Amino acid sequence: MATVAAGKEEAEIEVLKKELEWLLREEVHPVLQDIRETLQECYNCLPFQGTADKGPQHEDIQPQRILLTPPNGTSLNLKSVVTLRGDCIQAADIQFKHKQGKEHHMFKTSFKPGSFWKLLQVRDAGNHLCNALEIASKHDSSYEYRSVREVFLLLDELMESLMNCRQCLSLPKRKTLQDLLENQNLQMFNPPLPSDVAISFYIHTSKLVLALYCLHQNNQHKVEITHRVQIEAAVKWLNEAIIFFTLSLQQCQQLKDKLLAVSKILEHP
Structure with missing residues (x-):
């Protein structure tokens, strides 16, 4: 019986x-190709001036006139209309x-004319995206992956770059x-601007945000923020970029999970 069981176990391990x-042999390259196509779509929708040539489609970006509104209801304290062209606010x-x-x-x-x-954040996300595309394109379809570890090293590097892409937009630096x-x-x-006011434009996930800070000099002659208000607007291509990232x-993680499930059983049958 022991011999039969051992033989069955060996057969299962062989399978x-x-x-x-x-x-x-058959899954890694197609998945990486799918990832490259997803990243290419993201590359095409994300208008940035970065390390790579963006091509003519980004030279023809039309300016968008955008009304920024308060996140919670109506506020008469801050209003703004901006002209956004790609990764640049051309007028406000x-x-x-x-x-x-x-x-x-x-x-x-x-804005003064010409300012x-x-x-x-868009430039930084774009540069990380270029890096991710480079990682995903390291090997052509004729390359043979020899081990799970080799694929994991590639996927870990790729996922780190993709997380950096997403974080550039979703977690603006404080x-x-x-x-x-x-x-x-x-x-x-x-x-x-009045000396007691500061303004900042930034991106938070799929939204363009304008924050206004009211400043005050305290008794120790130190400047402090006494009040902050913000208005925002959703930007379509930012939302698309977040979805693609x-x-x-998810595509990377699904491939990792497949490989991990089989390799774990082989390590601990």
């Missing part, structure tokens, strides 16, 4: 080995309630007060 060989009309002396009034300002606000005050973009407004990560 699993063949299944693993088949996965390495902003008005907000501002206290001068004892009176509040609506302060209106715009623009570059959305560096700005310090010093960053806000020293931002050269604050000099592009006409009329100039997420889909690519």
Whole structure:
């Protein structure tokens, strides 16, 4: 009986080995090809000036006139309409309630002619995307993957780059007060912003956000933020990019799970 059981176990192990060989030979390249196609779609929709030539389709990007609105209901304290062209805000009309002396009034300002606000998060995400495409294209279809470990190393590198892509858009770097005050973009407004106000444009997931900070100098002569308000607008191509990044990560993880399931049984039959 023991001999029969051992023989059956060996046969099952042999079947699993063949299944693993088949996965390495037949599954890895098609999945990587699917990932490359997903990333290429993302590359085509994400308008950025980065390390790679974007081609003529990105030279013809039409400017979008966008109204930014409060995330929760209506607010009369901050309004803005911007012109977005790819990863660049080319124009912005902003008005907000501002206290001068004892009176509040609506302060209106715009970008000076020829000024623009570059959305560096898009550039950074695009550069990580170029890196991900390079990783996914390391080997052509004639290459033979020899082990699960080899594929895992490739997928881990690819997934790290994809997570960096997504995080550039979904987790904007937190700005310090010093960053806000020293931002050269604050000099592009006409009329100039009041000295007790700072403004920041940034991306949060699929939205363009404008944040306004009210500043105050305390008794220790240190500047502090007393109030913050924001308005935002959904941007279609940002939403598409997030979806493509997420889909690519899922494709990587599904391939890892398939290979891991078989290899674990072989390690611990």
